[in-house]
Amino acid sequence: MIEIKDLTKRYGSFTAVDSLTMDIAKGTVFGFVGPNGAGKSTTMSILATLLAPTSGSAKVGGFEVTEHPGDVRRLIGYMPDFFGVYDNFKTTEYLDFYGASYGLSRAERKKIIPQLLELVNLSDKAEFYVDSLSRGMKQRLCLARCLVHEPELLILDEPASGMDPRARIEMREILKELKLMGKTIIISSHILPELAEMVDEIGVIEQGRLIAKGRVSDIQQGMRANRVLHIRLLEREDEALAMLAEEPYVSMSYLDEQGIHLHFGGTDADQAALLGRLIGHGYRVVSYSEAQTNLEDVFMEITKGAKLS
Amino acid sequence: MNVTDRLINPVLEKEFRLRMRSVKSIVAILSYLVAMALLAFGFLYVTMNDYGMQAFNPERSQMLFYFITGSQMVLICFMTPGLTAGVISGEREKQTLNILLTTRQSSASIILSKLAASLSFMVLIVIATLPLYSMVFLFGGVSPSELISVFLFFLFVMVMLGAVGVFFSTMFKKTMVAVILTYGFTVVIYGFTGLFAIFLSAILPRGNMLAGYVLGTNPMGALLSLLNEDFSREVFGRASSLQIWHIFVPFYTLVTVLAILLSIRYLRPILRKPAGNGKQ
Structure with a gap:
């Protein structure tokens, strides 16, 4: 059209x-x-x-x-x-x-x-x-x-x-x-x-430049390459944070009242393996989830990249 | 689409409807008639006291006609720019122009409808003053053909000033600028050309017709020549059959046509084909 x-x-x-x-x-x-x-x-x-x-x-x-x-x-x-x-x-x-x-x-x-x-x-x-x-x-x-x-x-x-x-x-x-x-x-x-x-x-x-175009779901999928993981443990969160910071594909990690936040660049299999290692180290995991990206996140992420380039 | 739809352009219909619903229009007609009536009755009052008489001298009837006509001419030069200089820029300021430009109305149709609607209102005002002219006919001295030619001249001047107003309104984004420029143009053709003609006639040797040609661009000069043929003879010489309005009409026809064509041309952006290599 x-x-x-x-x-x-x-x-x-x-x-x-x-x-x-x-x-x-x-x-x-x-x-x-x-x-x-x-x-x-x-x-x-x-x-x-x-x-x-x-x-x-x-x-x-x-x-x-x-x-x-x-x-x-x-x-x-x-x-x-x-x-x-x-x-x-x-x-x-x-x-x-x-x-x-x-x-x-x-x-x-x-x-x-x-x-x-x-x-x-x-x-x-x-x-x-x-x-x-x-x-x-x-x-x-x-x-x-x-x-x-x-x-x-x-x-x-x-x-x-x-x-x-x-x-x-x-x-x-x-x-x-x-x-x-x-x-x-x-x-x-x-x-x-x-x-x-x-x-x-x-x-x-x-x-004035088109910096991204496609189906919303595709763009969101593309963003999963740098997804944010949200982990809640029953105890020893400080200790776990130190361990997670040393894990591959983790670019940034921090702890707040809601739990541990990880910027994770691995695949779905890497994400599952990370959970396995956490449990293997004896941490009692209450929740292990991927933060949902909405259109606003997509926009902020893409335009941030455009500005940096 | 039926015949009525074809005859009445939507922009014209909209302009008529909106204009006649506005209180401002009624106030404008009323103010114009009051101004004209005051001038006409003022003239009667002043002339009634001439030579100690307490009655109107019928021999002054023709002068009354000239007086009303001249006053009308001045009022037209005040009203027409005000009515037309905002027709396009006003739409732009109200943010309705872009929407109108994406319809299937052609630029010519929009410009001509706007001009026609504004002029129709001016014509209505001028026709509303006809009863004042009945005073002249009461005492005689003026033929109906003179009255018709004067009204046709008014119409011509209104179309010309209206076209110039629409042109400035199209070319400038702000109504204020368009109004100032249209009044500026009016002042130049009413005042400057007259003064310049007087200046030329004072410095040029007798028989030189340049001052007459300059006066031919002045509406008042043209109107005087229309009312009194001898006026042109005084300007161009006894032997000449050239009338001042003979210069005025073709000259301002050209100005009018040019103003309308440029308005039509520049109403929408010029969507020329960009250079093939993607650069300009």
Whole structure:
């Protein structure tokens, strides 16, 4: 659905996007992760035909964004990170205006608007003025606006920013529904746990460069090469810590009130052997577990590596 | 898509709807009419006391027409930039422009609809002043064709100032900058060109037509030539059939077309194909 090759965007001497290359398959929910100023919004703006790239190529649905912007606009629904609404417009009028702007007939608009309002749980606000809605409601309305022309690709730039926890959950549920509808979605967010549940793939971008891309589970698996083990013993933890520090594959170890923490670089077999040696030395093991890595850990680990390199 | 959908552009419909729902619009029409009425009745009051008479002299009817028309012209130059210089930059400031630009509306359709909506409102204001002109017809001295030509001239000036306002609004991100530049342009064409023409006529030998050509870029000069043919003869010489508005209309048609075309060109980023080697 999206093919990006050597995409670069420069503003004078500042490079916002640096030789970005990636593909996103149709029907994928792709999480675009990165700190502020990493180049996520710039990439999304280029895909939405709002910015011209300095060099490289970006295709949406096979259409080059610089050559066929009209065809690209037909395929996409774009939700910017910051957006405004028109004063004195009612919710239905707001959607009707954008429907008409996408070339939908009056009859088509009349049919789709109630469906969209139902999808985003705003049916009871149909006759309310848009500027009287809460921020969360406006975000949902904007999402409904993205869908008015039934696009194949949704480009959502921080769709849940500024929302309270309840509004975030509501937004997440809507996005899950859209995923079930088979839409291709590219979504950026700072709130990594909220992406973890719904994305198929993530791309980590920093300083305009894509530093990791793949299925969340694959990236997490890759991180297991440097997993953190958490060990609790019934007694003699200080003694065990000294012993573990001498073990192969252990790069770092420390003890706190929760027990022993080990940074372990071995395989699953090495991990099992380590447990065997602990028991063999007479330590009474209460628990021996691997710390769970979430998307936030993945992001921190990858970006730490990128910064060091 | 039916005929109504085709005829009414969504951006135009939105502009009409939002503008007419705003209290500011009603206040603008009211303020304009009050200003015009005060000027017209002020003129009547002042002239009624001429020569010790306590009545309006019908011979002054044509002067009243000129006075109302001139006042209207000044008010148009104040109102039009204010109405048009924020149409694109305002959307940008409200963060609604990017969303609009990702729809299937063409740049031409957005620019022309915005211009048409702003001008329609100005036309509505000017038409609302028609009853004031009835005072002139009450006393006679002005033909309906004169009134029509004056209104067509107003329309032309509004389109021209509106196009320039939309152009600055497209080219500059801040509405404040666009408004200042549009008013700056208005001051130049209303004031500077007039003063420069006067200066040229003072220093150039009689018969030199340069001052007339400069005056041809001044809306007031063009309006005067439209109301009084002798005015152009005084500027260009008795033998010349050239009217000042003959220069004004083609010159500002060019300015208008150029302003609209540039606005359309620069509304969206220029998505040119990047260099094949990946470097620029």
